[in-house]
Amino acid sequence: MDFLYTYETLKLEFPLVGPERARFVILGVPFDGTTSFKAGARFGPTLIRHATLNLESYVLDYDVDIAELPIADIGDVAVVAGDPRRTADRVRETIEELKRINPDALPVLLGGEHSQTLGAVEALKPASYVVFDAHLDLRESYEDNPYNHACVARRISELGVKEAMFGIRSGTREEVSYAQEKGIPWVHARDYSFDAFIELVKPLPEPVYLSVDIDVFDLSLVPSTGTPEAGGLGFWDVIKALEWLAENKKIAGFDIMEVAGENLGNPTSLTAAKLLFYFIGMMGV
Ligand SMILES: N=C(N)NCCCCNCCCN
Ligand SMILES: [Mn+2]
Ligand SMILES: [Mn+2]
Structure with missing residues (x-):
């Protein structure tokens, strides 16, 4: 099965299946065209x-053993350099193609800038968006671009998708006002608890799209990311929350975004890979 916009990359080391038969379908989005601080998210999927x-x-x-689960890897989306909107269109079209051949497939995006989550949400049309992020990402526009990574939650909220955010420790006064105005609940990293998480996600309508901006973790775990922030969540905080969602909510799609760097084996990529295996494992129980 060939997709219009994807090309082959390094695969996982265990046997994979075709996207027609897969329950989990990995798609890389090596885009970093609007990165404002640390470069290298284009290498995130690899x-x-x-x-x-x-x-x-x-x-x-x-x-x-996730090697026994039906996982496909359809490679990376060919990006339009510097154009987050047109690249996200390709993400959307790729996921639409996938859902046509396999409506039960669960897309798992590896990024790449957070801007690209918009394409997945547009394709999957979830009722809710649960995000782990250091940043609110609720800007109207950033650096003259409404599709900048710092605006992705705003664009998703404008689609009428209900949102809840966890691990936040960065935003502007305008973003905080927007969240308040629209009733978008968010939990500061320093106030994060499992109970606070449950309280906000329990009432959310399904299906839920689940997004992890890797910068939600404390920067000691994830130094290689576009806009690192001190004071983040621990690995098990996020795993425990995902386990609750996997158990209690229908999940439409999942992503791990903003992984960057140029060195193979960097701590950020190891954190992201472990998270990926845990997510597939908990969904496969
Ligand atoms: N969603 C995000 N990653 N937002 C952060 C965007 C970059 C803000 N830098 C502001 C620096 C001011 N000196
Ligand atoms: Mn972030
Ligand atoms: Mn983000």
């Missing part, structure tokens, strides 16, 4: 796939 080589496919916690 870095994450490479970092998986370090991991056992058996996830101890769930007694699940």
Whole structure:
């Protein structure tokens, strides 16, 4: 099966299936055209796939070997350099193609800038958007571009998708007012607790699109990301929250975004790869 806009990349090390038969379909989005601080998100998908080589496919916690699950990797989207909107259109079209041949497929995006989550949300039309992020991403526009990574949650909210945000520790006064005006709940990283998480996600309508901007973690875990911020969440905080969602909500799609760097095996990619295996493992139980 060929997709219009994707090309082949490094694969995971265990046997994969075709996208027609897969339950999990990995898609890389190596875009970093609007990155404002640290470069290198274009290498995110390759870095994450490479970092998986370090991991056992058996996830101890769930007694699940993800090598036995039907996973496809359809490669990376060919980006339109410097154009987040046209690249996100390609993400949307690729996911639409995928859903036509396999309506049950769960897209798993590896990024790449957070701007590209918009394309996945447009394709999947979830009722809710749950995001782990250091940043509110609610700007009307940033650096003259409404499709900049710093605006993605704003664009998604304008689609009428209900949102809830966790691990936040950066935003502007305007973003905070917008969240307040629209009733978008968010939990500051320093106030984060599992109970606070449950309280906000329980009432959300399904299906839920789940997005992890890797910068939600404390920067000691993820130094290589576009806009790193001190004071973030721990690895198990996020895993525990995802486990609750996997158990209690229908998930439309999942992504791990903003992984960057130029060195194979960097800590950020290892954090992202571990998160990827845990997510597939918990969904595969
Ligand atoms: N969603 C995001 N990653 N937002 C952060 C955008 C960059 C803000 N830099 C502001 C620097 C002011 N000196
Ligand atoms: Mn962020
Ligand atoms: Mn973000």
